[in-house]
Structures are given as C-alpha cells and as structure tokens.
Amino acid sequence: MKSRIVAGALALLGLAGIALAQPALAAAAPKQRIDLRVLVLDDAGTGIDTLRAQLDREGVPYDVLDLTAGGRPVITAAYLADTVSGVRRAKYQGVIVPNELSVTGAEATALADFEREFKVRQIDAYTFAGSNVGLTNAWSGVLDGATMQVTEAGKAGGFGYLKGAVPVDDRDPTVSESFGYLGASAAPAGATFTPLVTGAQPGGGATGSLMGVYAHDGREELVVTLAANRYQTHALELGHGLITWLTRGTHLGYTRNYFSVHVDDVFLPDDRWDTVHNCTVGDDCNPQRDPTVQPYNQTVRMTKDDVNALVTWQNARGVKLDVVFNGGGSVEAGAGDPLTAAVVANKAQFRFINHTYEHPYLGCVQDFSVTPWKCTGQWVSQADISAQIKKNVDWAKSKGIPIDASELVTGEHSGLKTLPQMPADNPNLAPALTANGVKYVASDASREQTARTVGSATTVPRFPMNIYYNVATVAEEVDEYNWLYTSAADGGSGICENNPASTCISPLGASGFANYIVPIESRIAYDHVVSANPAPHYAHQSNLAEDRILYPVLDAVLARYRNTYTTATPVVNPKFAESALQNRRQSAWTAAVQSRQIEAYLLDGKVTVTNKGNALDVPMTMPSGTTVVSASLLGLEVGGGAFGEAYGGERSAWRSFGKNGQQTLRVS
CATH class of the missing domain: 3.20.20.370 (Glycoside hydrolase/deacetylase)
Structure with a gap:
C-alpha cells in the first residue's frame, strides 16, 4: 500500500529520472562521510614539493603537516577522523607522505587504521624499491632520456588521459636529472603490487615499476620510485594522474591544458x-x-x-x-x-x-x-x-x-x-x-x-x-x-x-x-x-x-x-x-580554499558542496557518469543530467555558487 501511495504521488508531481532506493537485503554498511580535502605530510623534500605543486595547479584543497616543525600536531585517530551528526567522518580523502617510513610508532598506527577504516589512499612521494613497499630493486640509476610507459592498469587507475609513452626529461646531457629505481613485485602473501607506470634500463636490460600500487593490510599506497621536481616535463604530465588515483577521481579542483x-x-x-x-x-x-x-x-x-x-x-x-x-x-x-x-x-x-x-x-x-x-x-x-x-x-x-x-x-x-x-x-x-x-x-x-x-x-x-x-x-x-x-x-x-x-x-x-x-x-x-x-x-x-x-x-x-x-x-x-576569466577564478578559489569557505564531502555515493560565504565559482572534477541531483523528495532523487564537461576521461566544470548555495552530485 505504501509503495502505491508513493508511486501515485510521483505521478501527480510528474517527476522523471527518479532513483528509488531498494529495500536492504542485508545489514547496511555503516555510513561514512569523506571530506574532499587531502593531507600532506611535508618533509621539505622534492617529492612532496612536486605533489604540492600539482595540487596547487588544480586547486585541490589540502592541509599541510610540517614534519620538520618542532611542537607540530601529533597524528592521532582524532586528528584524522571524528563523528558528525552520528556519522563517522574522515577529515581527508587522501594522504601524501614523503615515504612509507615518514612517521613511526603510534602515529603510523593511527594513519594505517584511518586509511583502513575509510579506504583512504596514500601516495609515497619518493622511495626505494624495497620490501617495505612490496618490491625488490631490479635496477637503479639515471633515467634521463628514457621512455616510461603507462600500463593498462595505469590508464584505468587515473592516467587514462595519456596515450602511454612518457619520455623522461633530459634537458642537459652533462647533468644527471632523474634517478629512479625499477621495482619488481615482491608482494607477500595476501598483498599485491600493480605497476601503473613502468620504465626500462637505458640501453636495454631490466624493466620495472616507477609508479605502482601496493595493496596490503586493507590499504592501498601508490609507490613512486622516480625522483622528480615540479618543473620537469614528465612530472607535469604525470601529476594529474597521481591526484586522480589518490582521490579516486572525485575532488574539488579543475585542470585543462591551454595553448593560445x-x-x-x-x-x-x-x-x-x-x-x-x-x-x-x-x-x-x-x-x-x-x-x-x-x-x-x-x-x-x-x-x-x-x-x-x-x-x-x-x-x-x-x-x-x-x-x-x-x-x-x-x-x-x-x-x-x-x-x-x-x-x-x-x-x-x-x-x-x-x-x-x-x-x-x-x-x-x-x-x-x-x-x-x-x-x-x-x-x-x-x-x-x-x-x-x-x-x-x-x-x-x-x-x-x-x-x-x-x-x-x-x-x-x-x-x-x-x-x-x-x-x-x-x-x-x-x-x-x-x-x-x-x-x-x-x-x-x-x-x-x-x-x-x-x-x-x-x-x-x-x-x-x-x-x-x-x-x-x-x-x-x-x-x-x-x-x-x-x-x-x-x-x-x-x-x-x-x-x-x-x-x-x-x-x-x-x-x-x-x-x-x-x-x-x-x-x-x-x-x-x-x-x-x-x-x-x-x-x-x-x-x-x-x-x-x-x-x-x-x-x-x-x-x-x-x-x-x-x-x-x-x-x-x-x-x-577567457584566459582572464580563468585567472580570476583561480585567484578567488585559492583565497576561498585558504579560508575554508567551501564545505564538500562524499556520503552515500553523493557529493555535497556547500558555499558558506559570498558568491564564488567552484571547480569540481568527478568520475565519468556523475550526474547532478536537481531535487530530493521523500528521500528520492530527481536527476538533473550529466555533470560538467568531458575532459581526459572525467567530468569537470566551474560551477557558480551564490551565498550559502549548495549542489549535490551522484557519483557513479
């Protein structure tokens, strides 16, 4: 009887594109809210600087914990997560660390527990191809002028905007510019290592991973074994893929490649x-x-x-x-x-x-x-x-x-x-x-x-x-x-x-x-x-x-x-x-991120973005298939069509928010 009443109400309202929740057949998983913000543990190293530069280019909100600062906050369970309105909340959707040993003891335990509970991913900005990350070192040395290859898993995992071949910079033949470790999988039982970007020893010989995912202990970490700085061309080309993998393609921020x-x-x-x-x-x-x-x-x-x-x-x-x-x-x-x-x-x-x-x-x-x-x-x-x-x-x-x-x-x-x-x-x-x-x-x-x-x-x-x-x-x-x-x-x-x-x-x-x-x-x-x-x-x-x-x-x-x-x-x-408009948007967005004007989170497969300040254009990037939720009635969604514009295998756009404005997206 109840479903007949609901159906009749919907018919009277003339609503289309409505998603009707089905009765649960098993106990529902606990609700989790994931805030769209990244945590960066900064050791002032080049690897972290490279990733921070990419976050800045795209406008992805992030917090920095300076590992070199005396009296810095201690990483605890409460630092990383809490409960809001009865729902467990992850304060971060991804974590970037200098390497897998950047924090130890209770801090390492708190970080691992957090990542495991919320399925939050981690990037190791630069490390050795060793057993700590599920690898053995097949070869190490200077890779200047070599060609890296994005694997099929890499294309599916965030780097799909690239055709495949990515040359390593060699701007000055007299200077060594890019050192790398070619890693071979040595993941223990119950763990896996999946190469996303591979390389080969110059002149022939060993091949191995330069960027790959070590899945273990209920967690995933993307292991980077190639040294890079923010100015190198291959770092610019691969940077977006790293952010996409970290955030699973769901984040605030926007990127295009411009040429006028x-x-x-x-x-x-x-x-x-x-x-x-x-x-x-x-x-x-x-x-x-x-x-x-x-x-x-x-x-x-x-x-x-x-x-x-x-x-x-x-x-x-x-x-x-x-x-x-x-x-x-x-x-x-x-x-x-x-x-x-x-x-x-x-x-x-x-x-x-x-x-x-x-x-x-x-x-x-x-x-x-x-x-x-x-x-x-x-x-x-x-x-x-x-x-x-x-x-x-x-x-x-x-x-x-x-x-x-x-x-x-x-x-x-x-x-x-x-x-x-x-x-x-x-x-x-x-x-x-x-x-x-x-x-x-x-x-x-x-x-x-x-x-x-x-x-x-x-x-x-x-x-x-x-x-x-x-x-x-x-x-x-x-x-x-x-x-x-x-x-x-x-x-x-x-x-x-x-x-x-x-x-x-x-x-x-x-x-x-x-x-x-x-x-x-x-x-x-x-x-x-x-x-x-x-x-x-x-x-x-x-x-x-x-x-x-x-x-x-x-x-x-x-x-x-x-x-x-x-x-x-x-x-x-x-x-x-149009170039001026993009400059203006980026500048205003940077200020808004610093003031935490925007609240954005993922909950129950929906992204909710709320503007807590004055009118603002907000950049958003979502997976292909994401749709706009134009209204909600009695817990039922009214679809408003595809979100944003297609670019690089994702959907992205700048959206104008009025004061206290809000938008909800259904992530596929």
Whole structure:
C-alpha cells in the first residue's frame, strides 16, 4: 500500500529520472562521510614539493603537516577522523607522505587504521624499491632520456588521459636529472603490487615499476620510485594522474591544458635585425657608428600570401592564433594595401585584439640620449592613451572586423611598470582604461607573473617566445640567438657571461634553428601548456612572414602534445578574455580554499558542496557518469543530467555558487 501511495504521488508531481532506493537485503554498511580535502605530510623534500605543486595547479584543497616543525600536531585517530551528526567522518580523502617510513610508532598506527577504516589512499612521494613497499630493486640509476610507459592498469587507475609513452626529461646531457629505481613485485602473501607506470634500463636490460600500487593490510599506497621536481616535463604530465588515483577521481579542483598564441603588430612593419652589426635597424643601430648598416627603411611586414598561409595552418591544426593589430599600419600602407585586403577578406577566420592604433610607447616620455634610455619625468597623457585605444577600435569597426573592445594589448606592454626605468605604472593609464571600458590588458609574464588590477582592467600575463620580433628568416633568428647567448670570445655579446640567469652556448650553425632553437623553445612553451596555466604566449607578425619561423615551434608543441595525450584530452585554445576569466577564478578559489569557505564531502555515493560565504565559482572534477541531483523528495532523487564537461576521461566544470548555495552530485 505504501509503495502505491508513493508511486501515485510521483505521478501527480510528474517527476522523471527518479532513483528509488531498494529495500536492504542485508545489514547496511555503516555510513561514512569523506571530506574532499587531502593531507600532506611535508618533509621539505622534492617529492612532496612536486605533489604540492600539482595540487596547487588544480586547486585541490589540502592541509599541510610540517614534519620538520618542532611542537607540530601529533597524528592521532582524532586528528584524522571524528563523528558528525552520528556519522563517522574522515577529515581527508587522501594522504601524501614523503615515504612509507615518514612517521613511526603510534602515529603510523593511527594513519594505517584511518586509511583502513575509510579506504583512504596514500601516495609515497619518493622511495626505494624495497620490501617495505612490496618490491625488490631490479635496477637503479639515471633515467634521463628514457621512455616510461603507462600500463593498462595505469590508464584505468587515473592516467587514462595519456596515450602511454612518457619520455623522461633530459634537458642537459652533462647533468644527471632523474634517478629512479625499477621495482619488481615482491608482494607477500595476501598483498599485491600493480605497476601503473613502468620504465626500462637505458640501453636495454631490466624493466620495472616507477609508479605502482601496493595493496596490503586493507590499504592501498601508490609507490613512486622516480625522483622528480615540479618543473620537469614528465612530472607535469604525470601529476594529474597521481591526484586522480589518490582521490579516486572525485575532488574539488579543475585542470585543462591551454595553448593560445598572440601575434602582435599585425599591419605594422617590424624593424629588422642587422646580422653584420648585431643591432636592430630603426631601433638600436646607430647610423653614425655603423655607416655601412643595412638601409634604414628595411622592415618586415606580412603579405597576403602570409595571411593565406595562416588560414591554412589554423584550419589544419584546429588552433587559432590571435591577431593583435594596429590599424594605423594599414592606413599608412595606403588604400590598396594587399595585406589589409587579405585580412579583411578572411576576418571570420581570425580572433582580433586591439594593440592601439599606432603602437606608441604609453609610459613615461623617454630620453634616448643615454643607453639604456631613461624617463624624463613626464608621462604620456590620458588623452593620448585614450585616443590610441579608441581610434583602433573605430578603425576595426569601419572594416567590419569583429573586436571585443574590452581587450587591449599596449605596445611593448607600455604604460605598465617596466623595471628598472619605470618602477610604477603611468598614472594616466588606469583612468584611460576605465574611460574606454577596457577590462583586460596584457602584461609580460617574464616581468609580472600574477594578475593585478589597473583601473577597470585586470592584467593578463603573457609568455614571450624567443622567436624575436625583429627577425623573419632562419638565418636572422640564429644570428641574433648567437649574439645573445654566446660569449664575447665566440663572437657574441657576452651578455650570457654576466647574467646569472643565463647560460652561454656554443655558437649555432646553419642547422641550429631546427636542431636547437625549435626544440628548446617548443619545450618551454609545452611546459606552460601542460602546467594548467591559461597565460597566452606571444610572438610577432614578422615571424609569420618570409621564412615563417614561428610555425615550426608551434608545430613541435602541438605534435608533442598529440603524441602524449589522448584525443579525449584536447588542447584548449582560449580567447584573451577567457584566459582572464580563468585567472580570476583561480585567484578567488585559492583565497576561498585558504579560508575554508567551501564545505564538500562524499556520503552515500553523493557529493555535497556547500558555499558558506559570498558568491564564488567552484571547480569540481568527478568520475565519468556523475550526474547532478536537481531535487530530493521523500528521500528520492530527481536527476538533473550529466555533470560538467568531458575532459581526459572525467567530468569537470566551474560551477557558480551564490551565498550559502549548495549542489549535490551522484557519483557513479
């Protein structure tokens, strides 16, 4: 009778997608609540630092217990778990330790009991392949340049976003970078060891586990026997898999691999590097000092054929480059300018960003009578800055070019502080941005790595590429690279000898571009891509002209990515404003995590997320198959469809929570 009444009520309400709990056929397991937060036992070692960096990149909440601190909290049963509303609660969903012997005695017992009771997993950040972790050591040594392999168990256990092969970094053949122990299973009776990532002895010989799961005593620990640091490429590639395994794919946090490239100065001619006098024509070449310098009107400017090549490249790669333009260059070229005609004809193919009308320096008034230049004490006026912004927008509209007027890249990122000459922003910049409705203004990530507010705008850091603005040919790029990175004795500038952040190289020959510059510059950009950093890169229109030297670098980045990641994990190509949005979300989320604004836990197969503060975007990552619970009636769930977007075999999204807002998800 009761079930008939319930069914009738549901029919009257017209509810669909309802999950009806079945009567228990056996005694139900005790309820457990698992809070979505990780515990990190920190010994200041590299392994722990690598994992903390990955947690930070993804925005996974975690607490740190500093093992080196005097008077630190003692790990007890109460430290790890308690009871809330009559339900046993695990305060942590995963534990990261330096190694299996990081804590001993009563602390080790409390940790083991906790992990056993709540089925909480543990990662040993770096350890020896020994019997304590169910292994024997098959071989140990330097693995630089070797190729690791994600096993089928690894793909099923968190690393499914990778195709399989993962090269170990070998950035400097003269330096040992990655030491590893190849482990062979020696799990005792009643225990198992399952390799997730394997490696092989260089030159042939032993093979073994570098990351694997030791299941024993009712617990699981992922044993890492490969040394890595937060900056190594293979650590970046494997990092997400470690977090996914630890949390069983259910956690707060979000990751994507971003790749956007801005092409500055479109429509302008860029000054050209002089390979004889090692200076830039029209910039720092001195006609009195260098009377035989190349003609001073020699510049580099894209042609209509370069525009067609860009369209072809974009369509073939599935990635758009952002056209950062100066309309004044088009006007100066004349009404019949073929470049302008080609861009306008293909305007639907491009994403456009305002780069000011004529690309003037918008900071202090510069004094070039000395080297390096200095500020005169005067500033470019607000009126002049506003005119450059507005005039370029008006020019674009006159050509029917689609443009978001809230986005801006100033020439040379000028107007923003530039050390050492200009330690503060032009005070006229902020009001000019506000007056013109600018919300996003580019900054140089090599100078400022974090976003900040300038008037109505937020800065968006961009990564410079070492494909120089003043080169269009392979020969010019190699020549300038040699000038900057070789010693005076080798014919270079010697800058590398006096700069602690730089290293001198041997002079590159004709093959240096393909064999040295492309690999190193593409590796730097690739590391940005796989570190969940939304910052765009930038190059210049000159690099798409003549030899089109930017494309080999971009192709190398994309080829490596597509050889490493599955098609279910595509590279994301955000627009300028989208990069700014991600920066803003990440910053706000970091602050919210530190203040514990969000409460999130797993209970009875459901994740409940509650915002205890002001409105906030919350990142969430869940297993494939997770659905939204849109309502609950008499203990019955009303399904609201699949949660989030598919990426890397998971479902993930940023969700907006109002003050005191809540969302419930059913985890499959």
